[in-house]
Amino acid sequence: MEFDIDCICDGPPGPTLAHQVLYLLVSRGCKYNVGTYPGHYVITRPQPDGTTSHTEDEERGELTERLPEIVDEYASGDPGSTTLTVGLGEAGDKPMSFSVAFVPVGDDRTMISFKADTVDIESESHFLTLSEHVAEICRRLDVTYAAYRSEHMGPTPRDWDTIVDTDLQRITYFGPDLIDEIGSKRLRSVPAYEVTELDDGGVFVIVTPEPTGADNALETARDQLSE
Secondary structure, X not given: OEEEEEEEEEOOOOHHHHHHHHHHHHHOOOEOOOOOXXXXXXXXXXXXXXXXXXXXXXXXXOOHHHHHHHHHHHHOOOHHXXXXXXXXXXXXXXXXXXXXXXXXXXXXXXXXXXXXEOOOOOOHHHHHHHHHHHHHHHHXXXXXXXXXXXXXXXXXXXXHHHHHOOOOOOEEEEOHHHHHXXXXXXXHOOOOOEEEEOOOXXXXXXXXXXXXOOHHHHHHHHHHHHO
16 A cells, blocks of 8 residues: 655755755665665656656666756756655665655645555554654754655645644644644643654654554544544
8 A cells, every 4th residue: 555644845846955855864874776676766847848757777786876966857847847756765684665756835835755655664663764754854844744644545735724624644743833723732642652842843743653554543542632
């Protein structure tokens, strides 16, 4: 089953943001052209330019140094109407793979979307590692809201009113402005695997460390938050 963890970030899309996020992920051990699958990237532009898709030769080994070139190719178009998706991985005894996409959301907002499949993120340790990458993005960037979405769910809400009325997810980050609306004390009391208050005042909630199942834990957390 495919799933996303989407971060709604204030700030325009473009190469500066892409460089910043990819550098941060590389500093945390992510690499390009390692893991379960070969490195790949997709640049989706409006017609008539269309889509550029490239998959690396796995036998060439790690090619993390190619990431700046990929971002430069993305920057050659209009970032305000272009989506960049880059496949990354982590090596080791249990390699994992995921992709990160930069999706324009209007002129001054970007959705940073971590995309994975439970085939590749099947263990608790993999899911928590991916969650930690997302939490670090929320720490470093001006993220308003972040949430887990399975392929069976609708799109991640992007406007304030919809976000406030959306149920708690397996992973949810509430930025400082949302905390003013919801209340940090209420969130800290939610029965969850982990609730972390970040330096900026936002709160990162992991209800369950599994990407699927544990529906009872999720419903319990939602019910308490709605009281």
